[in-house]
Amino acid sequence: MSTQKNNFLFLVYLAGLSIIGFLATDxxxxxxxxxxxxxxxxKSTIGASLTLFLGGYSIAQLLWGPIADKYGKPKAILTGLSIFAISSLFIYFTSNVNVLLALRLVQAIGVCAAAVCWQALVIERYPSDQTNKVFASIMPLVALSPALAPLLGVYLLQHFGWRSIFISxxxxxxxxMLYTLRLKSPKKQANTDDATEQEPVSYLSILKSQKYLGNVMIYAFCSGAFFAWLTGSPFFLKELGYNESQIGFSFVPQTIAFLIGGYGYRVLSSKMDGRKLIPGLMITFTLCVVALLLLAVFTTPTLVILLIPFCLMALVNGACYPIVVAEALKPFAANSGKAAALQNTLQLGVCFLTSAAVSLFSHKALLATTIVMASTIVFVFIGYKLSLKSK
Incomplete structure (x- = not known):
């Protein structure tokens, strides 16, 4: 019973590490x-505080990967979250917007440690045959942040003022950090299958692994299609005549679909090899994106018609993410910090590019969004082909 309780608390801890960066944005x-x-x-200056955070959050992950591998994940987490917590407290007291901008960048640099280390801890602490299931338990929770974090922010804003958000x-x-102090260094890497993987490797060496690169490409470009929709939907739904409340409600079914995909795969993970699901998931992803493109080109679609293929795509992504992330990181158990950092940076970079492309052509938002989403298909299939390599 004690073991089960500790395992549950550790999963809650990992979930907290996975979402704290998204809480800081939402x-x-x-x-x-x-x-x-x-x-x-x-408004543009306040908006810049989000841009700075996202930029720092993307790039600084490459800093924490080597630190986590060299000094251990607990030390990296304690250092990073200390930086994040202190900068959050400073924001509470600041009255200068330029100081706020600088502190938001520092916040991002600190919280990256959590983003890198939670994935690395899964690879480090769980046997290979359990990692997919653990990722499937945690990754769907990230989808809840955009839906629930702003509601918590509204409550704090109305009752205690905006500064209380950063205290929280x-x-x-x-x-x-308190839970991190309880962590002990593992006696043995749970996922180390090959002694050669004990040697430190560079980011370039990791990228040379076709299996790693292929799985990361699937993760990154499926995410890129998702972010293209998130960027474009407020624009094209407004063009189609929907109001703000209807646009806000449109995020609910896609969040539910993502959760169903993630937890649906979690149920299946103990019964079948997740890699066997990938071809079907990729075909379904393609059909959904092509359907959205055809709707944009040949019809004036309603919100419900658009949400049917997109929610199915969100379900596919929810099921796909735990599989490809686990498969990308498993070969680098002894360098899981670097592998996770590089993976996250590449994913966020692709999401930035797809989001920027949609924003650039927002005057034709629906067409631009679906074209950008369709452009990810070829990269997803290139990634799948690479992921089949043994190394």
Whole structure:
């Protein structure tokens, strides 16, 4: 019973590490207007605080990968979350918007440690045959952040002011740090299948692994299609005549679909090899994206018609992510920090490019969104072909 309790608490801990970075982006979004007035600045400047955070969050992961592998995941987490918590506390006291911008960048650099290390801890602490199931338990929770974090932010904003949001983030970081202090270094890498993998490797060496690169490409470009929709949907749904509340509601079914995909695969993971599911998932992904493109080109679709293929695509992504992430990281058990950092940076980079492409052509939002989504298909299948390699 004690073992089961400890395992459950560790899963909760990993989930906390996985979402704290997304909480730092989503919780304060409802406070933009209040912050603009309180700090006597412009909307674009407050918006820049999000841009800086996302930029730092993407690039700084490459910093924490080697640190996590050399000094251990617990030390990296404690250092990174300390930086994040302290900068969050400083934001509470700041009245200068330029200081806020600098602190948001520091926040991002610190919280990257959690983003890198939670995935590395799964590879390090669980046997190979359990990693897919663990990833499937945690990754769907990330989809809840855009839906629930702003609601929590609204509550804090209305009752305690916008600064309380950053105090809350510091408290969450402190709780995660307390649990981190309980972690002991593993006696043996749970996923080390080959003694040669004990040697440190460079980012370039990791990229030379076709199996790794292929799985990361699937993860990154499926995510890129998803982010293209998230970027374009507020624009094209407005063009189709939907109001803000209807647009906001449209995020609910896709979140549910993502959760069903993730937890549906979790149920299947103990009964069949996830790699055997990938071809069917990729074909379904392709059909969904092509259907959205055809709807954009030949019809004036309704929200419901658009959501049918997109929610199915979200379900596919929810099932696919745990499989390809686990398969990418398993060969690098002794260098899981670097492997996870590189994977996350590449994924976020692709998402940035697809999002930027949609924004650039937002005057024809629906067509631009579906074309960008369709452009990811070829890269997904290239990734699948590479992922079949033995190394």
């Amino acid at each position: 919780m304060y979004l409802p406070a933009f207007d209040t912050m603009k007035q309180d700090l006597n600045t412009s 983030l510091a408290i969450i970081a402190a709780l995660l």
